[in-house]
Amino acid sequence: MKMNSRTFVIVFWLLFSCFGYSQNKQLLYGFAEMPNTLLSNPGAETNFKFHAGIPGLSGLSFNIGSSEATIADLFLNDKIDFTTKFKNLLGKLTERDFVDFNTKIEILNGGFRLNKKMYISFGLYQEIDFIGYFPDDIVNSLYYGNGNNVYKTIHFSEIKYKGDALGVLHAGISYKVNKKLNIGGRFKLYSGSLHLSSNNNSGTITTVNGDTNIYKHYLSNLNLNFYSSGLLDENNNLNIDATETIGNFFLSKNIGVGIDVGFTYHYTPQIEFTGSVLDIGFVSYTKNINNTSIIGSHQFDGVEVLFDETNTDYWSPINKDYLEELYNEAKANVPSETNTNSFVSWRPIKFNGAVKYSYGRARSSKECYDETYKEYYSNSVGVQLYAITRPLSTQVAATLFFEKSISEKFHAKLTYTANDYSMSNIGVGVSTQVGIFHMYGLVDNIFNMTNLAKAKSASVQFGFNLIFD
């Protein structure tokens, strides 16, 4: 099988090595009252007068993770036959494995304190989000054929993927209700640039013992739908206009709206509950649409050799081209249609929840914005839960964390995250402020950062802000 290796690496790594839980920003969530935590919980408390992100650098996150495989599984130069490694990988992957990729770049981010109770924040960020599940039946039947198990059913419902590239203009408010409760909300205006998705597909290929021939092959109840915006021209060829794509991040006809909500509740001065729900919203795609649907059923049991019983000497010559007839029949039974109908893409909704217990050396609030004059402790431990709605099912992750304030201006966070795929994910984050210059860096799966090839997931976030206390 000859294929451009670069293309193969990109496609294979993205599609089949199956990365996951990438949007889980467990390190950022609730960390050190940084301005950027307001994007993961609009009800987070802040304790500064004014902040301004460094344009383009206030918040950058790149996340990729693996539910099953690592790059090293395939590409480590270990003298093991590549085909053997490929087959081993195919054997491990199931239709529940996926690739998940997310990047977020804050173009603008700022905020100011309106009064003692309210902090307003706003900004603009670009986000690219993709998830694609491994179509196990289809890949295996293409690679191995149906020779070893001709009766195995192939399910087209395994085709599931969704990707969006969009710009998000947002404004939010964090409001202190009373000394115990802080709530917040954020309104988002989405501008869709690129979209591709296919979900809720159905249909099977099944082979049974036939009556008229040895096998009878069924293509049953096929219903495939592929949606795209900004990607394909009318001839279904990939056609991405770079200028238009970039422009659509900010002002496109693919408009959507969404909200984030969140809260912080101090059960006692030392015990705090927080929670948030992010991206309850949708994007309506209307521009450069190219959708395809393939619907129908067909059955095939071979080519029948016909004869004319009135001609007793010889079977009459058959003028029909049977293959062409069969092809036309299949095409009529399983028609493919392309349309430019607008469609709605729901954003993946994210849920965060946490309980935090603080202890150690206490100090008072650094400023008097906080009417409660709340106590700051040097240490805290807690549990965070995260969930995200995805095409196949909601994915969840649980995190234990330890947060340490080494000084008023330097904070560190250590996390241990467990999910269905990884039980050994340790993350580290630091946040520091020098004068008004604030910066933070968060690295997940820290032990594998020295060799990303063996990592099932990798997540990096960092940013720079100016904070005025």
Added chain:
Amino acid sequence: MKSIRKNPIILLFVCLLSSCIHNLDFNQVEDLTAEPVFKSSLVYFTLNQITFFDRINSLEIVTPISQNSKFLSLNSSFVRNNLVKVQLDFEINNQFDRDFNVTFQFLDDNDAITHSLQTFNIDANNLKYLHNEEIMVANNQLFLSSTKIKVLVQLAPSTSGSVIDPNIEKNLVFKTAGTFFLKT
């Protein structure tokens, strides 16, 4: 003011930026091979007594009757480069009280024989005659020029003097499936 150079966050970034991917060879992908095997039904037909009886002259037709039919074109570069072997499975159900001889041939566009299989001799009332035949492509390059199949069916002469009765429903059911072995 605390020196930025002493700030541990710098160490974190240094650690991050020095992250690397060890000892990988993406060119290994050129070594990937696949050997898929695909099975599919091929041609079939059912013949009854009427086919072998000349009603006008009330005579059995004992000369071979034959039919050509279009078949899969094997003459694409993909097939030429990757098809290793074809296995044909035949399953014949003979409900007649008479023997049959069946010959199965592959033809090119000009009706020239590209590959011929041995003649199947099917005994009377053999309800499950099974046969399979392998065609190694490397040894039968002409086979790849096939675009048609030809089937010749001959009713064997009666040894007992009995004549077939076209009013009685009896069939010769002919089924085939192919297994295509590819290597890429």
